[in-house]
Amino acid sequence: MNTPGKAPAPAPPDTDHDPAAPPELDAAGSGYDFGGATFDLNDPGDREVLRFILSQALFGEATGVYCGRSLYAARSLEAARFYTRQARQELGHLQLFADICRTLDLQPAPPHWVIRLLSAHNNYYPLKVLMEHAIGEGMVLDVFKDLLLQTLPDSDPRVPAIKKKLRVVVREEAEHVAWGEKETRAMLREKPWLREPFLGLVELQLMTLPALVSRIAGSRPDHPVLRQMKPFVEHVSARVREQSRRLGFYPEQEPGLARRCAAMAAGTLLFARSQLARSRSQLDKSYLSELGFSDRTR
Numbered sequence: 127m128n129t130p131g132k133a134p135a136p137a138p139p140d141t142d143h144d145p146a147a148p149p150e151l152d153a154a155g156s157g158y159d160f161g162g163a164t165f166d167l168n169d170p171g172d173r174e175v176l177r178f179i180l181s182q183a184l185f186g187e188a189t190g191v192y193c194g195r196s197l198y199a200a201r202s203l204e205a206a207r208f209y210t211r212q213a214r215q216e217l218g219h220l221q222l223f224a225d226i227c228r229t230l231d232l233q234p235a236p237p238h239w240v241i242r243l244l245s246a247h248n249n250y251y252p253l254k255v256l257m258e259h260a261i262g263e264g265m266v267l268d269v270f271k272d273l274l275l276q277t278l279p280d281s282d283p284r285v286p287a288i289k290k291k292l293r294v295v296v297r298e299e300a301e302h303v304a305w306g307e308k309e310t311r312a313m314l315r316e317k318p319w320l321r322e323p324f325l326g327l328v329e330l331q332l333m334t335l336p337a338l339v340s341r342i343a344g345s346r347p348d349h350p351v352l353r354q355m356k357p358f359v360e361h362v363s364a365r366v367r368e369q370s371r372r373l374g375f376y377p378e379q380e381p382g383l384a385r386r387c388a389a390m391a392a393g394t395l396l397f398a399r400s401q402l403a404r405s406r407s408q409l410d411k412s413y414l415s416e417l418g419f420s421d422r423t424r
């Protein structure tokens with residue numbers, strides 16, 4: 127395994143705390159309990175699994191710069207402030223995960239195709255806030271909060287400092303999810319017809335998870351953490367469906383196959399259309415009213 131290079135100075139965590147931000151973990155709800163199972167940081171097989179997980183985290187944080195495009199298209203001052211704050215936080219996370227890889231002497235690998243797919247930017251704002259912020263970052267939070275914080279062994283002297291960094295990331299990701307949920311609700315109020323394609327898109331997103339799980343779990347049925355990957359992903363899927371219910375586009379009863387297929391077709395169509403969407407700036411049109419001035423120009 128290659129030894130990573132010397133670490134640049136870490137970016138400080140974002141201390142610009144928003145008093146309106148939710149308490150830590152609220153957006154994620156209660157988590158999965160691994161029952162005290164941990165990885166062994168001296169076992170080559172476990173290190174390879176952690177290298178894979180941390181590599182996906184690192185790539186996901188690198189795609190955090192995509193919020194710069196959301197800033198360009200921000201429809202309000204509140205949104206512009208959020209994306210500015212998020213950009214600083216995501217760059218801080220990128221540095222923190224690089225530091226964690228170096229601390230554990232793990233060389234990052236390229237991202238898995240599922241992570242590339244789930245973290246892709248979308249110019250159609252309603253899809254951006256649903257798929258990236260509300261659902262995507264919610265699943266990221268599950269992995270950081272449940273998987274990494276629980277299964278890194280406290281007995282290793284490097285781990286307490288790593289967990290301290292992870293808790294900063296978890297708190298900030300919970301804020302991103304809360305923002306995504308708020309904006310998704312606003313989009314659904316403006317465009318109630320999005321409910322059906324949103325339902326389908328969430329189902330499609332969840333269908334990609336088994337590919338990741340099989341890559342992580344491999345063929346180690348006796349491993350204390352890896353043997354729990356399947357129930358962990360079932361927990362994540364159930365939490366995402368419950369989150370979608372709270373957001374108002376997932377039915378109380380699990381949808382049947384026909385409804386699911388119809389919703390997935392609607393979601394696929396909307397996603398295809400979104401690929402043609404162009405990002406447009408809005409604040410340059412609305413800044414006067416956003417700042418509390420009259421819209422009249424004379």
Ligand SMILES: [Fe+2]
Pocket residue numbers: 187190215216219299
């Ligand atoms: Fe992040």
Ligand SMILES: [Fe+2]
Pocket residue numbers: 216263298299302
């Ligand atoms: Fe985030």
